[in-house]
Amino acid sequence: MSAWCAAWPALVAACGVLVLPGLVVALAAGLRGIPALGLAPALSVTTVSVTAVVAGRLGVPFGMGVVALGAVVLSAAMVGVLALARSLGLRCPEARTVGHLPDLAGLGGAAVGGVCAAVAVARGIGRPDVFPQTFDAMFHLNAVWTALRGGDASSLTLGTVAAPERAAGFYPAAWHGVTVLVAQLSGAGVIVSASAVSVAIAGVVWPLGCVFLVRQTVGVRPGVLLAGGVLAAAFGATPHLLLSYGTLWPNALATVLLPAVLACAVTVLRVPEGGIGHGGPIEAPASWRTDELRAADLSLGRFRAGLVAVAVVPGMALAHPNAVLSAVLLVTVVALVSGWQWVARPRTSTARRVAVGVAALLLVSTELWVVAQSPVFAATRRTSWPARQGLAQAAGEWALSAPVRTPVPWLAAALVLVGCVTAWKRPSWRWLVLAHAAAGAAFVVVAGSDGPVSRTLSGPWYDDPFRLAALLGVTAVPLATVGLAHLADGVGDRAAASRWPERLVAAAAIGFVVVTGGVYTGSNTRVVATWYAGQGMVGSGEESLLRRLPELVPAGSTVAGNPWNGSVLSAPLGDRAALFPHLQGSWGPDRALVAADLSAAGSDPDVCPAVRRLRLGYVLSGPVSFWKGDWRQAAYRGLDVSRAPGFVPVASGGRLTLYRITAC
Structure with a gap:
């Protein structure tokens, strides 16, 4: 448990984010004691998630500052509604303690x-640095990373993580917003x-x-x-x-x-x-x-x-x-x-x-x-x-x-x-x-x-x-x-x-x-x-390589790779954007072309223009060990570049090898 002791700032931040904004609102609504504390987390989630949507619409970077402002606004709304109710003669007595x-x-x-x-x-x-190697976790971890780097944790746009060419896409983002604030x-x-x-x-x-x-x-x-x-x-x-x-x-x-x-x-x-x-x-x-x-x-x-x-x-x-x-x-x-x-x-x-x-x-x-x-x-x-x-x-x-x-x-x-x-x-x-x-x-x-x-x-x-x-x-x-x-x-x-x-x-x-x-x-x-114990997506070798990406891949460069072989984790583990941030998604023409034909970059004239538009510089290539045989993996057959000309190996770890794209 010593590793958890080192993670105390994140634990304190998580408790604070889930309690304090809502507690301010609860107290403004006249709640005290257990009712105030019992409702504080639910009110915090509302404050965080709604503020994220409003901030996204206004183009304001999401963070604790705007959440604090959101808590103040919601608190004022509570006070105003209660005052209005009393002025209309509705029964709304002051809170009493037992x-x-x-x-x-x-x-x-x-x-x-x-x-x-x-x-x-x-x-x-x-x-605390262990993650469940499950299908949904891949999306959630990438969504948090995207929201953290882009300053947008709105539920109206988080769905674009698995549909990057779309301007908007709904996905319930309250959990992601809370996690972004903790980070x-x-x-x-x-x-x-x-x-x-x-x-x-x-x-x-x-x-x-x-x-x-x-x-x-x-x-x-x-x-x-x-x-x-x-x-x-x-x-x-x-x-x-x-x-x-x-x-x-x-x-x-x-x-x-x-x-x-x-x-x-x-x-x-x-x-x-x-x-x-x-x-x-x-x-x-x-x-x-x-x-x-x-x-x-x-x-x-x-x-x-x-x-x-x-x-x-x-x-x-x-x-x-x-x-x-x-x-x-x-x-x-x-x-x-x-x-x-x-x-x-x-x-x-x-x-x-x-x-x-x-x-x-x-x-x-x-x-x-x-x-x-x-x-x-x-x-x-x-x-x-x-x-x-x-x-x-x-x-x-x-x-x-x-x-x-x-x-x-x-x-x-x-x-x-x-x-x-x-x-x-x-x-x-x-x-x-x-x-x-x-x-x-x-x-x-x-x-x-x-x-x-x-x-x-x-x-x-x-x-x-x-x-x-x-x-x-x-x-x-x-x-x-x-x-x-x-x-x-x-x-x-x-x-x-x-x-x-x-x-x-x-x-x-x-x-x-x-x-x-x-x-x-x-x-x-x-x-x-039960679901944290598996290593179907990446083992220790692959994880070690992915964590080294900041020293191997320049900032701002995107990393391609069959997401099913573990490259989907290049962002949450290696702080480098993955071309395919989920195991399946709605990929645009350029991404679909790269997924199917990147290995043919030296001979297919359409591939390199797509690579440049996507700002691709590297590709993680290697066999799949997660859900072997799943039909969706066939869409990424062109990302096996181990024998293709125009790709220079940079580093290896476990099943994965990082290649620099030189064909383009």
């Missing part, structure tokens, strides 16, 4: 869980900055969001908040899985924002009323029912929660659009349960019940259309991954909190099941069980079936069970917390007869979970390491 002890307990739990999750990610990666602030390279962001996502963003969700769902009891933070580190599916698999860094960032959004939705819809820790008609243990603990939304409020949720959505969409659909799925369950509870009241008129029913039908129909027919997800609906297991196995994996064969967190999984039973007995909490079941049903259908229903409904998630598996922790963490609280209270009530302090029993139970959280670190380390 005491320092719950906040301290929640932050303590988030710290313990965050350390466990961060250590798992850091150990799984190995060293700028710390001076670290692209790969180290990406690794630092992964550690911060797992160790800071995720546990803070989980504690906030537990607070708004389960209540502000200090022991509950402490347990919720610790349990955030228990599930390998979230957030560890997407930080390695794929590698789906943008999707991982978007997914860890879901707890904060769901917490706001729960507050707006007032589903917690009547639940444990909130008083009301549902019987609860006396230890949960004090004046201090009855209203977890005292420091948030419905209007403020809705306002902040609206501000968070753009950042989530610019991190990854499918997270918005994931949020809609979960929030729809909340809305339907809340609506059902409302219409079930004896005093509700028939007309209002009909209106609520029609609204629910329209809501669900609209969502189905967006998922199955909307042109927004037309491209992703064309993606298909064959099912690797049956429906029964997929259902079993979800029930054991171990989807896509992630390790089974036995104690945490048992707590989730206890939490499901406990929550189902309380009508105001049934939404949590149903939301967990809805996300699980989506995973089971996609993971266990290739049928028309799976293909129709899985478009936004690329028909990929891994992306849906990562939703598990959003509902599993609060359910496990409910389960633990129920067991601790039951033991405490029985122990009270023998004068054994209930609080000590609860503390012992929470302490056991803390220890277990540390144990889960090992299994979650293996989840992350």
Whole structure:
């Protein structure tokens, strides 16, 4: 871990970028304590990603200065909207605190869980300068390098990385913008900055969001908040899985924002009323029912929660659009349960019940259309991954909190099941069980079936069970917390007869979970390491050559090469632009010609003019070891110049040899 100690500037920068801009906005919106910290990362992502778009449109270089200005503007907007709401007579009371002890307990739990999750990610990666040799990682690393060098991290232009001849191309760039800022602030390279962001996502963003969700769902009891933070580190599916698999860094960032959004939705819809820790008609243990603990939304409020949720959505969409659909799925369950509870009241008129029913039908129909027919997800609906297991196995994996064969967190999984039973007995909490079941049903259908229903409904998630598996922790963490609280209270009530302090029993139970959280670190380390361990793209020899490019290739010169042989990494590893910065893309005529015929530069009169227009000076030639035989590799057959005249070898490393182009 000594290498990570040397990367502390990048780690500090990643935590700062993901928390501080949004915290300024949250405080301006009147939030305090856990709500402010829980929502800070989501507001930071909005600030960074939206500022990047605006800066790109204005031609202003992207950096921390413009992000700070963006935070000020968004903060002013929050203050203005709240003032306007009050002037119009809307209920928007000043934030109230429920005491320092719950906040301290929640932050303590988030710290313990965050350390466990961060250590798992850091150990799984190995060293901060190690990168996952996966298909998607090649694009993301090159996109960060391009944005860093060009000063443009806008989602409206990042797609041009794989389509260089286009003037614009959309690609959700929130993660890339965050990573660019980390590189700028710390001076670290692209790969180290990406690794630092992964550690911060797992160790800071995720546990803070989980504690906030537990607070708004389960209540502000200090022991509950402490347990919720610790349990955030228990599930390998979230957030560890997407930080390695794929590698789906943008999707991982978007997914860890879901707890904060769901917490706001729960507050707006007032589903917690009547639940444990909130008083009301549902019987609860006396230890949960004090004046201090009855209203977890005292420091948030419905209007403020809705306002902040609206501000968070753009950042989530610019991190990854499918997270918005994931949020809609979960929030729809909340809305339907809340609506059902409302219409079930004896005093509700028939007309209002009909209106609520029609609204629910329209809501669900609209969502189905967006998922199955909307042109927004037309491209992703064309993606298909064959099912690797049956429906029964997929259902079993979800029930054991171990989807896509992630390790089974036995104690945490048992707590989730206890939490499901406990929550189902309380009508105001049934939404949590149903939301967990809805996300699980989506995973089971996609993971266990290739049928028309799976293909129709899985478009936004690329028909990929891994992306849906990562939703598990959003509902599993609060359910496990409910389960633990129920067991601790039951033991405490029985122990009270023998004068054994209930609080000590609860503390012992929470302490056991803390220890277990540390144990889960090992299994979650293996989840992350799974896709960081491969060397299919480059080995140590090839990587050494690529890192020497700054001393071998003049600045400003572009390096050609079959991207599938590792030359795609010449920019993130060697700080020299790659002619083909992704394994596939929409290449213009000159690039297509070079890919097919560069080796014939000495005899084909069309090649050298294209080489000069592209400012090519060097080519990396060598065999492919990544996904051998993939049909897309044939497009680059002309880049094997090992036996062609007009190319002088400069240096070699592993399978690769760097040639200087002399034919032109």
